[in-house]
Amino acid sequence: MKRYQLAIAVKDKEYTRRIADYIRGSSFGERWQVSAFTHPNACKQFAKQGYAIDLIAAEPDLLRELQSELSHIPSITLVARLGETGGQPELLQYQALPLLLQGITDHFEAMSHKSGRGLSMHPAGKGAMVLTVHSASGGVGKTTLALHLVGAASARGLRMLYLNLERWNTSELWLQFGGDAIWDGEGLSELLYAIKAGSKSYAAWLAQHRKFHPQLKCDYLLGFRNQEDRASLLPADAAAIVDSIAQSGHYDGIVVDMDDGLDELHIELLMRADRNLWVVSGDQSAQTKQSLMLRYGGQKFGEAFRGISARSEVVCNGMNAEIGNSLSAMEASLAPVALPLVREWRQGELHPVGSSSSYRAAADRLCTHLLGGSEEPRIHAVG
Structure with a gap:
């Protein structure tokens, strides 16, 4: 560098x-x-x-x-x-x-x-690239994967932001682990208010209110100040939040950590994303829910959902990738990297991000795959 x-x-x-x-x-x-x-x-x-x-x-x-x-x-x-x-x-x-x-x-x-002074540039008008991390059910490891991916991309010198848009956002449990994050400042509620008021000062707002995570070497934003702001979030508002960050000029990539399920808000974000990862675990119920959700998406949203599927990959978490081949009914490509089962993480105790070398290595390989094997900025994630 x-x-x-x-x-x-x-x-x-x-x-x-x-x-x-x-x-x-x-x-x-x-x-x-x-x-x-x-x-x-x-x-x-x-x-x-x-x-x-x-x-x-x-x-x-x-x-x-x-x-x-x-x-x-x-x-x-x-x-x-x-x-x-x-x-x-x-x-x-x-x-x-x-x-x-x-x-x-x-x-x-x-x-x-x-x-144009020689630093890597984005395609005209696109801003940062977007990747979503999504699933049909909770508890399959979306947040863990999203945080590891943003850390892996940051380690490659990319300017990354982790954005959590879950209805019940608990990411501070991981972001504060071993760090000095303070969750009492302005966050997504204030950004949304500024967007709805027609303010164009997104870059200045981000420069003053984002937080920096010293271990992950990435930025993140505080959540919504009150739960009603997230509960009433409209699909267009969610997309506007992502677009304002992407167009700020501050980042090469945004990883958005999404809720489980599939409604109009999910579709809006999945359509906005450049790449999408669907996370499934070895639990048969989780796999069945994922298959049912994707089948419903095809029936409900038609051609739009087929376009989403074409930019998506299924990531197997805690199970052998060969087992994932049985998920072909999902009509999405299988990611070439499976995430290992980390048994010490199953004990119910909070674990710091990066505490498993095997998981960290797998996430790094997955990041390399998503980047196309190069160092060019290719990630903007929503998950």
Whole structure:
């Protein structure tokens, strides 16, 4: 992965030291090399000496002085309150360092996509790619698979977001395991309100309200503030949430963790997805429910559902892939990777994501398959 030169210009020397120390000891050090300045003339001299600067992050007054000579370099303003710069790229200066650095990275990559500076780009107008993780019944391992897939894709350098749209969202149990997630901020309810109000500031909203998971190296959003918002979610609203994130420029892929079942909302998301994974377990009842659901989908939704099936694969969880060949009645391809049965996960105790090396390896192989064996951004998941 290429390392880029980040110039930080702030007056507080201790602030620049903390940022530099944090980057050196974190995964952001793989992406950024930092030079810190407390005076704009020092930064200008640095550039005049021939040192390349890919991005400047500076306090407003320092940035104004720098732009007199370095206006050709992309920049982000570090502000005390959002909205100070009249629409220019900005980030809150005093926030958790992981969020600040993730925001800097995302703003830079969004700028790079727009200017064609050589970073991987998406097909025109498509935004991030979408993958759904879905099933006919609960308890078959959708959330576990979705989280492992988003982690595997993030490990390949892709910018990923995990999005849980289940009616009863318990993903925080896994996202908080060993982490510092705080589930008291704004989440999907606020994003939905903004969409319905006609706001177009999705990218700025995401930059301020997404959460970063340090183990999975991906972003996620808090759930709905109240259960009624999710219970009354319309199919068009669910699709609008996915589209707003996909078009934000922040991500290569979105993995959406879906409810079990099949209604108009499911169909809307499955039609929106670029790829879909149907998860089945070794339980005969779960397999029968899956077969019945897919048969019903074909009868109820006709050609639209056949298009969904053509972009779908059945993933066998906790059973031999050969057994999955008996599921041919589902009229969907069988994924070439089966997920192993992890017996210690069946004891009823909460398990951290990635705690099973065999499952992690299988999810990584499945991710490689979904990516087409390349490093190009190919995932946007709903599950």
